[in-house]
Amino acid sequence: MANPVVVGVDGSPSSLHAVEVAAREAGLRGVGLRLVHAFGWPSMHVPPGGPPWNPAAAGVRELVDGTLIEAEQRARRAAPQVETTREVTVGEPLMVLEIESRSAALVVVGSRGLGAFGSLLLGSTAVHLAAHGRCPVLVVRGRPDPNGPVLLAVDGSPAGEKAVEFGFAEASMRGVDLVALHVWNTWSERAYEGPGDPLNVVVDIERLREEEQRLLDDTLSPWQERHPGVTVQRRLVRSRVRPALIEASREAQLVVAGARGRGGFTGLLLGSVSQALLHHAHCPVAVVRGGKRER
Template identity: 75%
Template structure:
């Protein structure tokens, strides 16, 4: 049995929706669910009436107990057989969740929040969490189509292997198809080493498409025998990466991307592609870190 599924909660509807998704994920994996609320300094974030070093005296204990109890009820409604544990931690949410990810099988967060979780997806916080979490990080957003496929972003880099493995395992657990999407265009960089290659960059579109087709096929090879129950559909599209992923997510139940990549997915968690997927995907997004620093 692996580590628990961990979900960050702040009492917002977005975080409670994330609890329901996290409970479902824990049920699929046969592991426990750990519900975590983090709060930290400064004193401005403590309700009036008590000192920041005494949260119970400030009335925070009653507030937090109510929030956590509500989260646990939402989890048990979705997955009554899943064991739920609750933890209230003093600390900055980013640091708390990053530490929690070290022993988790999956970290789940909502797309919007209140209090100290506010802005989780509004800049460097989300990028940092997704890039440095020690386990896959799922951001709950949009609507989940339970009949849709798991959408896997493929770029062909060795760093994407953990994301591919995660997507196949997730599709198998969900009883879903896997849609492997690779976007390419004439600006996708590929090295063709040969005596006839000119010293400047030119593109033979047919040759480039064949190369991208081979790349996609090789990225998925070797998984059919391990996951014979997963129906795999390959999608090679000539398009920009961001709109291709966002558009395809409309019919998916989950998008899976790697934390590092090359070609069309270079800088996946450092720039506009990551922002587009995390902010505009029509369903939850899971970022799977390659494991390298």
């Protein structure tokens, strides 16, 4: 049986929106949807009458059932053909989702929630899950353009190859263009412009531009051959990386990035670009880890 799409559910509006997105993702893949609700102390807001670590306590089971029933209804409306299952478990939600990611095709979470899912992007929860999850993690945030392309952040690193693969697959399944954006600069996050800039005197900018274009082309070519039906817009931009990607996400329905790219410190599981997108992108963000070398 194919691995399902897993979504974290806590009853918050954000998590219910994530359920709808996850259902559509499951429908695109032709796999099942798994609704996961975790009890953890002090993550669960429950009515008086029973401790939150006891799902059978007075009022708690009814609360959970109501939450999951609404989530199932949302999922069926979004993707009626998708088979949906439930999982209610005791444990800290972050760890539960991390374990679920070991047998999932994709884990989807909302950007705001209740308890441990709450303030997801204001704390370390989304960052931790994106860094340690065993499958791609999709954080539902922003106001995506439903007619926009999939935006792929290309850095040319070996660690980013899985993100390129994921980006092509998403564009193919959604039937939209793939905008492959490679942002380059010289030695820092400052954008150098004009012939009077000192670096333009000592650095052959045109040669660097040609090398970056070659890197972009070499990264995309193998995957474009595997997905001939995907229209790819190759964009090479000389700018600061994080602001350029965040701005480009305004016109996208999804942005895809690797967990860690070129220049990342050894052992660092999530790079600054991925973290910036998780906090500030204008559309949902999928973070894709590169494989065994990042684990």
